Amino acid sequence: MVKLLAEPAPGKINLCLQITGKRADGYHELDSIFLPIAWSDMVRIETRPSDTPRVSLRCDEPGLNDSQSNLASRAAGAFMREFAIAAEVIVDLRKRIPTGAGLGGGSSDAGAVLRMMAAIFDVSSPARLAAVALQLGADVPFFLDPGPARVRGIGEVIEPLTPMVRLDLVIAVPQVNVPTAKVFAALRREDWSGPLADSNLPPILSGRISATQVINDLARPAMSLFPDIARLKALLEEEGARVAAMSGSGGAVFGLYDDGPTAEAAALRIRPRAPDALVKSVATTSLAELRNSAFSTEVA
Known part of the structure; x- marks a missing residue:
């Protein structure tokens, strides 16, 4: 059966970003306040039955249509590998957040794909989903459920901040x-x-x-x-x-x-x-x- 979902993928600002250390593997640890903003991409995924996992990508921004490098399509593939799912997945990405700007657009797209894949395939395993997100990028775990948060470690320690006033x-x-x-x-x-x-x-x-x-x-x-x-x-x-x-x-x-x-x-x-x-x-x-x-x- 064909299934389709669409989600906004908000950008973020780092109200602060403070470096706390550097791990042996070269990754820096941080202490940061992440705030989602009303500047969003839109991500839609369509899934179809398939004997083998397949991912294709449509994107309205030139240069981001490579399904091997785009984080949104990579997220779909990583999800299927982690949860042993075979399906054809079409990722449709409408970009609004500028790339390479520090606003988290690509990471947010990946987080939206993981949210929707979990909903479509009825996967309820937050720890495994967070691990997949972290493998994709340090900001991706935050975008699984974007809300005001204090983020520490290399991005894996997320503490929601509520209530937080609008800025x-x-x-x-x-x-x-x-x-x-x-x-x-x-x-x-x-x-x-x-x-x-x-x-x-x-x-x-x-x-x-x-x-x-x-x-x-x-x-x-x-x-x-x-x-x-x-x-x-x-x-x-x-x-x-x-x-x-x-x-x-x-x-x-x-x-x-x-x-x-x-x-x-x-x-x-x-x-x-x-x-x-x-x-x-x-x-x-x-x-x-x-x-x-x-x-x-x-x-x-």
Whole structure:
């Protein structure tokens, strides 16, 4: 029987990203606040009976149609291998989140595929699903159930943060693709700030956020490699952001504003000042809110 599901795949910002150590295998450990945002890809999967596992991919963004490298199609294949399932899976991906920006678009697509595959094949094994997600990438476990969370380790330790107030943002993405590996290669030991202070959590949860809570240890190496990131961060601050910071390994930067209209007005002023950048006013959100929004019916 043919089965079809569609899900929004939200991006995220790292409100903070603090390096706490480096493992023997070379992976860095972190302490970070992940917040999903109302800037989403849409992922649809269609499954058909098959004697052997097969995955095909359709994507509306040129350059992302390789099913061997795209995280969404790789997630479908990894799921079938882990749970010994044979099916034909067609992944249809509508990209909205810019790639190579530190907003988690590819990881979110993979998380959405794993969620839908688990629902279609009636798989209820959170630990095994999380292990598959982590094999795909450090951010993918968060996107199995994206909501405000403190994320530690190499991405496998996820602590939901509730209640968390809505934050209104302007996100600016420079016209550069920032390779995560290149940024980590430029990271120095003195860049590490260590674990997030527990005293920072109450102001984060309440939205009373200051620069002392918005730390990204990857900012210095990323900005040294790609100066446009620093210029956009400064522009957000000039245009009234209470605080501004880089998300993930870059190149997206975000600024926090008092409310949605203020953020949108700032975005309108920033766009002509940064004509090569993608500038968007968004808010933090939850998967439930996205599912209930008009966007979630775009490809129903």
